[in-house]
Amino acid sequence: AQKITQTQPGMFVQEKEAVTLDCTYDTSDPSYGLFWYKQPSSGEMIFLIYQGSYDQQNATEGRYSLNFQKARKSANLVISASQLGDSAMYFCAMREVYGGATNKLIFGTGTLLAVQP
């Protein structure tokens, strides 16, 4: 079974509009972290935002926010006021923490976002 599922292979959004990128996850670990990374066409991986499973509030970081719905096991990324430079591949990733035994990130397949002028 997929641990991280990103069901949108590609998305279009108009410049200055908001966009939501979906991410659902599957884990039986009560303690985990969820991350979003941006990968522009140049290839580097840029950390955007983090949500911990015990965090009471949804994470926010500038124009990025996380719509975390724990019961639904979803951690959708919301980008407000889209800019042309937001065009990139976006990956959702999870770290399960079995009592601190692992730090590896498990990635989804990504969503390619294209911001249109």
Add this chain to the structure above:
Amino acid sequence: EPEVTQTPSHQVTQMGQEVILRCVPISNHLYFYWYRQILGQKVEFLVSFYNNEISEKSEIFDDQFSVERPDGSNFTLKIRSTKLEDSAMYFCASSKEDRVRNQPQHFGDGTRLSIL
């Protein structure tokens, strides 16, 4: 802002040859990782390294792979006898002490490895 640096940015190697990918993690980070991304696919974990030893490795990380921290700054990934299917982008990442669980892993820009 400090960053993870990787060299070379692109490596072309004949099948069967050994290749070493180099990384300089962020200086106060204690955990180091290698991931790979085959073209058009998702990022896959290879290995994590802490306190001068491997802390976890994936099924991909077989006997052909090894990692080393030869000095206080570099972190290397060696592939002993490369195969065509090793062609991928290889990312190095590092993170701070992980007792605080919200420490993100910071990635380098990657090394694109092409096996001919």
